[in-house]
Amino acid sequence: MAGPYQGGVWKVRVELPDAYPYKSPSIGFINKIYHPNVDEMSGSVCLDVINQTWSPMFDLVNVFEVFLPQLLLYPNPSDPLNGEAAALMMRDRPTYEQRVKEYCEKYAKPEDIGAATEEKSSDEDEELTEDEYDSSDEQVAGKADP
Template identity: 70%
Template structure:
């Protein structure tokens, strides 16, 4: 996801989306995979960003990516933080906050880093075709049927 105007404008983030079985009646888990310095995003970057703000309006994932996330980046809310350090810096020294955001964008949210982030976070469940073929060749078969 590329960001819009504001201090996040030069950043590109990989977004993780997990839909619960009860979706759209239950909130999806949506989080930033690569690090972002933002008052309303947990520093670990794996926590759901919706918390109690999920509504049926957001249930259409297109709205999440075209409306909710850009608004989150444009209008951070320091009065309801998940990242207390970012919120405190934003309220105390807005220029220093914006500088730190830009540093995070440069360090963690460059377009070329998205591919590296994906490779670093790939799970055993996501094997390439070659890895899958190799793993099945090495599998031990069960006892033959009599």
């Protein structure tokens, strides 16, 4: 997967609402990421972005294999949680991509992922590694039950 986030590794927090899978999970990045749809302080991912693509047929595999890679490849600056990142992306794409890479270098190096978490680890934390998404479509596991 190409793009300015390539090589970065993030810990991701996933919280399932009571109405899951009919209501989308709440997703947040634990280590910092520079992205128009991610709140820089809390790491929360913009709910509108999740809800637009969410379906009860999805499961958490879809979150990690489809939704988050799509979010990183195709940020939506018209629905920002990080207004500065959105404005920079629209005004000056090369500078925006340089800032993304700086954040990857500073906060999302694979060797730092274990030490970089401010919160305690839980079963819901999973690592999202950009390079894992170069693999084939055979891994996409949607539920096809009636």
